Amino acid sequence: MRSAAVVGTGLIGTSIALALAARGVAVYLRDADLDSARTAASLGAGTTEEPPGPVDLAVIAVPPGLVAEVLAEAQAAGLARAYTDVASVKSGPRQDIAARGCRTSDYIGGHPMGGAERSGPLAARADLFEGRTWVLSPAPDTSTDALNAALELVALCGAVPVVMDPGAHDRAVALVSHTPQLLSSMVAARLADADETAVRLSGPGIRDTTRIAASDPELWVEILSANAGVVADVLDEVAEDLRATVGGLRALQSADAEKRAAGAQAVAEVMRRGNRGRSRIPGKHGAPPTRYEALTVLIGDQPGELARLFGDAGQAGVNIEDVAIEHSTGQQAGFVTLSVAPTAVPVLAAALRERGWRIRG
Numbered sequence: 001m002r003s004a005a006v007v008g009t010g011l012i013g014t015s016i017a018l019a020l021a022a023r024g025v026a027v028y029l030r031d032a033d034l035d036s037a038r039t040a041a042s043l044g045a046g047t048t049e050e051p052p053g054p055v056d057l058a059v060i061a062v063p064p065g066l067v068a069e070v071l072a073e074a075q076a077a078g079l080a081r082a083y084t085d086v087a088s089v090k091s092g093p094r095q096d097i098a099a100r101g102c103r104t105s106d107y108i109g110g111h112p113m114g115g116a117e118r119s120g121p122l123a124a125r126a127d128l129f130e131g132r133t134w135v136l137s138p139a140p141d142t143s144t145d146a147l148n149a150a151l152e153l154v155a156l157c158g159a160v161p162v163v164m165d166p167g168a169h170d171r172a173v174a175l176v177s178h179t180p181q182l183l184s185s186m187v188a189a190r191l192a193d194a195d196e197t198a199v200r201l202s203g204p205g206i207r208d209t210t211r212i213a214a215s216d217p218e219l220w221v222e223i224l225s226a227n228a229g230v231v232a233d234v235l236d237e238v239a240e241d242l243r244a245t246v247g248g249l250r251a252l253q254s255a256d257a258e259k260r261a262a263g264a265q266a267v268a269e270v271m272r273r274g275n276r277g278r279s280r281i282p283g284k285h286g287a288p289p290t291r292y293e294a295l296t297v298l299i300g301d302q303p304g305e306l307a308r309l310f311g312d313a314g315q316a317g318v319n320i321e322d323v324a325i326e327h328s329t330g331q332q333a334g335f336v337t338l339s340v341a342p343t344a345v346p347v348l349a350a351a352l353r354e355r356g357w358r359i360r361g
């Protein structure tokens with residue numbers, strides 16, 4: 001790819017432009033808000049000048065509801081030889097594109113699965129999609145040239161392509177992103193008016209399950225409204241699990257032993273399915289799930305403790321795969337849980353004990 005146009009130089013468009021420019025592609029930047037395009041250019045993402053002729057690929061990085069309109073304009077102006085978009089939902093834009101009668105032979109839908117909490121070019125990063133999945137949704141008549149241009153774009157951004165049809169994509173993001181967001185918010189909402197003493201008991205479980213409940217509501221209403229029906233379908237399934245679990249819990253209070261056993265069975269069943277679902281989530285770099293083992297170490301709340309711990313693990317030749325910190329409420333100490341390969345646990349435990357660390361359990 002020698003040249004590309006990016007239409008919509010917000011977070012996503014500018015991040016793509018930065019990645020392409022860094023790999024020597026001539027990038028032409030456009031935005032309805034000229035300041036945004038100029039800001040992107042000043043960051044080194046490309047130029048706001050007009051391209052001398054059709055570019056190899058135009059990336060349409062505007063809100064999902066505007067993709068078809070911008071594609072139609074760009075195709076009419078002969079901006080590029082191939083077109084793609086980056087909208088987080090795929091069925092709506094595809095329907096709009098069909099309704100407008102846009103050409104689809106030189107178009108392929110796309111969705112890079114990376115992002116950030118902030119929008120606009122100033123939040124952009126050239127490595128935003130490094131190692132991330134990038135969904136491509138070809139239309140039935142998408143040409144091989146358009147597919148190849150999109151595959152090259154994905155490679156230049158350091159991402160991993162996955163081909164999916166728009167419906168499957170929208171169901172997938174409802175499952176792995178949109179529904180978890182709402183459920184996290186609902187769990188956290190129970191705390192909004194809870195007693196201060198209850199909230200103070202919060203431990204790592206509630207912290208983990210509510211991390212994304214801090215997201216921006218307006219941004220999320222926009223995201224959810226583009227996939228509302230599919231998310232509502234998934235939530236209906238969740239509601240069935242909730243009803244079964246509530247029924248199970250009520251039965252657990254029964255005087256009748258058989259009912260209690262049935263209740264326990266119902267609760268255990270939903271948890272077992274949860275175990276199964278969780279075990280299917282891919283590990284680092286999209287690799288199949290790896291079972292790491294955890295080693296929990298007590299650390300003092302003072303500067304340099306974490307660095308010393310990581311340094312000691314490094315000295316022992318152990319690769320830390322993941323790390324979590326649990327702060328003890330009201331104490332000058334915390335627990336650091338290091339996830340490592342199972343075979344590394346005894347090595348790491350021995351090395352850390354030798355260097356004076358206290359290990360839990």
Ligand SMILES: NC(=O)c1ccc[n+]([C@@H]2O[C@H](COP(=O)([O-])OP(=O)(O)OC[C@H]3O[C@@H](n4cnc5c(N)ncnc54)[C@H](O)[C@@H]3O)[C@@H](O)[C@H]2O)c1
Binds near residue numbers: 117
């Ligand atoms: N934010 C994320 O985490 C994320 C992740 C993956 C995909 N996406 C998708 O990327 C797209 C852009 O999102 P963003 O986060 O970069 O938003 P953003 O608000 O940062 O940028 C959108 C840009 O599009 C411009 N724009 C709007 N209408 C236009 C038009 N008619 N012509 C030219 N420019 C126009 C805006 O001025 C703005 O600069 C959306 O479709 C979104 O669904 C977002």
